[in-house]
Amino acid sequence: MAARMQSRKSGFLERTTASFVDALEHTFYAEETARAHGLLQRLDPRVKLLGILALIVPAAAARSFAVIGCLFAVTVVLAGLSRVSFSILLKRVWIAVLLFTGVIALPAPFVTPGRALYQLPWLGWTITSQGLASAGYLVLRVETAATLCVLLVLTTPWNDVLKALRVLRVPVIVVTILGMTYRYVYLLLQTAHDMFESRRSRMVGNLTGRERRRVAASSAGVLLSKTFDLSSEVYLAMQSRGFRGEVHILDEFRMRRFDWIMLAGFTLVSAAAFWWGR
Amino acid sequence: MIAPGDAEAKPRQMPADSLSSGGDRQRNPIYNQLSCLADNARSFIRVNGLMHIPDGYLSPSTCAVLYASAAPFWYVALRKTKKMLFTRLVPLISVFAAFSFVIMMFNIPIPGGTTAHPLGVAIASIVLGPWASMLALSTALFIQAVFFGDGGITTLGANCFNMAIVGSLIAYLSYRALAGRSAITSQRRVVAAALSGYLAINCAALCASVELGIQPLYFKSATGAPFYAPYPLSIALPAIMIGHLTFAGLAELVVSGGIVAYLQRANPSLLRFSAPGIPLPQEEAQLVTRESGWRTARPLWTAVGLLLVLTPLGLLAAGKAWGEWSVHDFSSPAARQEIAKVSQNVTPPAQTPSGLERLSTIWTAPFPNYSPPFVRKPAFGYILSGMFGIGIIILLSTLINWLAAKTRHGPPGAHTRAEET
Numbered sequence: 275m276a277a278r279m280q281s282r283k284s285g286f287l288e289r290t291t292a293s294f295v296d297a298l299e300h301t302f303y304a305e306e307t308a309r310a311h312g313l314l315q316r317l318d319p320r321v322k323l324l325g326i327l328a329l330i331v332p333a334a335a336a337r338s339f340a341v342i343g344c345l346f347a348v349t350v351v352l353a354g355l356s357r358v359s360f361s362i363l364l365k366r367v368w369i370a371v372l373l374f375t376g377v378i379a380l381p382a383p384f385v386t387p388g389r390a391l392y393q394l395p396w397l398g399w400t401i402t403s404q405g406l407a408s409a410g411y412l413v414l415r416v417e418t419a420a421t422l423c424v425l426l427v428l429t430t431p432w433n434d435v436l437k438a439l440r441v442l443r444v445p446v447i448v449v450t451i452l453g454m455t456y457r458y459v460y461l462l463l464q465t466a467h468d469m470f471e472s473r474r475s476r477m478v479g480n481l482t483g484r485e486r487r488r489v490a491a492s493s494a495g496v497l498l499s500k501t502f503d504l505s506s507e508v509y510l511a512m513q514s515r516g517f518r519g520e521v522h523i524l525d526e527f528r529m530r531r532f533d534w535i536m537l538a539g540f541t542l543v544s545a546a547a548f549w550w551g552r
Numbered sequence: 553m554i555a556p557g558d559a560e561a562k563p564r565q566m567p568a569d570s571l572s573s574g575g576d577r578q579r580n581p582i583y584n585q586l587s588c589l590a591d592n593a594r595s596f597i598r599v600n601g602l603m604h605i606p607d608g609y610l611s612p613s614t615c616a617v618l619y620a621s622a623a624p625f626w627y628v629a630l631r632k633t634k635k636m637l638f639t640r641l642v643p644l645i646s647v648f649a650a651f652s653f654v655i656m657m658f659n660i661p662i663p664g665g666t667t668a669h670p671l672g673v674a675i676a677s678i679v680l681g682p683w684a685s686m687l688a689l690s691t692a693l694f695i696q697a698v699f700f701g702d703g704g705i706t707t708l709g710a711n712c713f714n715m716a717i718v719g720s721l722i723a724y725l726s727y728r729a730l731a732g733r734s735a736i737t738s739q740r741r742v743v744a745a746a747l748s749g750y751l752a753i754n755c756a757a758l759c760a761s762v763e764l765g766i767q768p769l770y771f772k773s774a775t776g777a778p779f780y781a782p783y784p785l786s787i788a789l790p791a792i793m794i795g796h797l798t799f800a801g802l803a804e805l806v807v808s809g810g811i812v813a814y815l816q817r818a819n820p821s822l823l824r825f826s827a828p829g830i831p832l833p834q835e836e837a838q839l840v841t842r843e844s845g846w847r848t849a850r851p852l853w854t855a856v857g858l859l860l861v862l863t864p865l866g867l868l869a870a871g872k873a874w875g876e877w878s879v880h881d882f883s884s885p886a887a888r889q890e891i892a893k894v895s896q897n898v899t900p901p902a903q904t905p906s907g908l909e910r911l912s913t914i915w916t917a918p919f920p921n922y923s924p925p926f927v928r929k930p931a932f933g934y935i936l937s938g939m940f941g942i943g944i945i946i947l948l949s950t951l952i953n954w955l956a957a958k959t960r961h962g963p964p965g966a967h968t969r970a971e972e973t
Contacts, residue, residue: 286661289659289667290658293657330607331706333608334607334608334612334615335611366701367701374606379782382782385783388777404775404777407773408772411780412609416608420606420607420704423607424701427701432699447630447642448630448691450642452695454642454646454647455646455647455653455692458646459653461650462647462654463654463657466654487660487662488810490658490659490660490661491660491809492814494655494658494675494814495815496818498815498819499819501647502647502822505640509644512643518639
């Protein structure tokens with residue numbers, strides 16, 4: 275038992291590498307579905323970004339279960355038409371959100387004052403209708419908004435999402451920074467993953483708590499030094515290719531009739547949700 | 553990069569297998585699946601910890617206010633960093649934002665056997681300064697929220713305000729205040745970094761808990777059911793702060809202090825931004841050799857200056873210093889008595905020592921009895937000769953130093969030539 279406890283304790287290297295791999299896996303899946311031929315994939319990224327934002331905001335604002343439920347249903351239909359696998363949505367979004375927000379919302383029915391609905395047999399705690407409603411609002415809202423956000427990412431190549439941000443008047447320099455960050459997140463994830471893997475392969479036995487903290491902090495420090503070297507190299511590479519501080523983004527998006535129809539559809543649904551959900 | 557096919561197969565094998573001692577675990581697929589799911593959930597909760605507020609927890613009006621509060625900071629930060637970094641802005645902020653993103657995925661072992669995720673806000677502020685840190689962290693938070701669904705889109709303004717803006721400012725200010733003017737490699741900087749990280753993450757958590765805690769106050773249905781985060785301040789505040797004062801705060805403390813300690817050993821130049829005017833260790837060494845005349849010998853010069861000022865005190869001292877007797881003192885009875893008194897009652901020889909008598913005629917100092925003949929007042933003469941003597945000593949020692957340095961390094965031209973080749 276003691277050995278098992280110790281091996282679990284030293285598992286921070288494994289856990290960290292696992293979270294790196296998880297992030298990488300998420301990207302590969304996103305890139306794969308973004309290439310599929312579905313409804314949302316065919317849509318102009320600008321329309322998609324505006325449309326999904328136009329659904330997220332009423333989902334966050336609506337004060338009626340029916341409206342949030344309808345928005346959730348629209349989202350599920352959109353996911354189906356865009357060939358996004360429901361098992362992935364279930365695992366990555368619905369269960370994950372339920373585990374996180376569900377746990378947070380769990381005490382709400384007991385602590386919110388209001389009309390008593392039911393009393394727990396042994397503990398004597400009372401469930402109030404107001405508390406139950408508030409927990410319901412929270413979970414439903416978070417599920418809907420999270421699914422919409424995931425839908426945007428799973429059906430759009432990341433660079434297109436960023437270029438579409440120009441519609442919202444986000445400065446070009448910010449769009450460039452976001453694009454480059456995304457690119458280097460994977461390089462650094464890979465670097466960090468390799469560092470932890472090589473550390474693991476050289477490790478025999480268990481480290482003490484102090485040593486584990488030192489390893490973690492030193493690894494972060496090494497990664498920081500590498501980050502700075504990388505940024506200098508990237509800068510030199512950019513300069514040698516003629517970078518003088520100005521950024522231009524190619525604007526190759528073209529609106530077709532299908533895009534206009536969908537934009538009208540999104541606007542209609544959003545306006546209706548706002549109206550009914552007041 | 554790993555090919556997509558590999559990524560499908562790899563992830564589930566990695567964690568917990570190789571070092572796990574329980575053999576039955578590896579054999580049981582259901583157990584593996586369950587533990588994997590639990591791990592995912594645990595890490596999800598740890599990543600969030602309600603610091604990354606998801607969509608739906610805050611009312612749209614709160615979100616709008618916090619976007620509006622964050623906007624001026626973003627604007628100023630962008631302008632300031634543009635001015636400071638020029639064309640370097642894009643690559644530096646991008647790569648550092650990527651680093652911030654990755655560091656948020658680290659599992660930091662904290663005392664007590666559990667692990668927690670750090671935010672890395674203190675280290676970003678220490679290395680980049682508060683403005684660039686705001687931009688880098690906001691970028692990382694954007695990618696986390698939009699691409700990885702960790703934190704919301706409507707709540708992005710709130711999250712950036714709490715963590716990137718409040719966190720960076722608190723971390724930077726507290727680090728500068730705590731580190732003071734200590735050397736870059738001093739232990740005090742490690743402690744300052746650790747404490748500023750702890751403080752910053754707790755201030756960010758405080759902001760988040762207040763934002764969440766005021767929701768049921770303002771946004772509830774006619775019957776009193778809260779529409780958004782359901783807990784009032786009396787519950788939200790302690791619930792979030794306890795987690796951050798302990799686990800998350802400790803993870804930040806360990807990471808901030810640990811990285812600064814590592815950088816002090818490996819790459820102290822990265823700590824220069826938050827220590828303006830304080831030389832790096834190598835520079836310090838160079839300064840010592842280059843400015844040996846003043847910097848290192850400062851206490852010595854102070855002492856010399858003090859002695860110079862105190863020279864007139866010599867006039868107040870009665871009698872003569874032991875051993876500084878002249879030939880005439882041996883013949884004068886009063887002086888003989890004085891010598892015997894200060895020499896533990898050993899009477900001096902009746903005759904003036906012949907050696908002393910002979911040698912005293914060889915050298916007549918230019919300032920006999922320290923009083924130059926052209927100076928009428930003996931006291932003034934005494935002071936002047938004292939100062940003159942010190943001046944001669946300083947001049948001589950400077951000359952010796954200069955000669956010694958010249959023989960050690962060779963002529964200056966030869967030195968640079970050697971460096972060039």
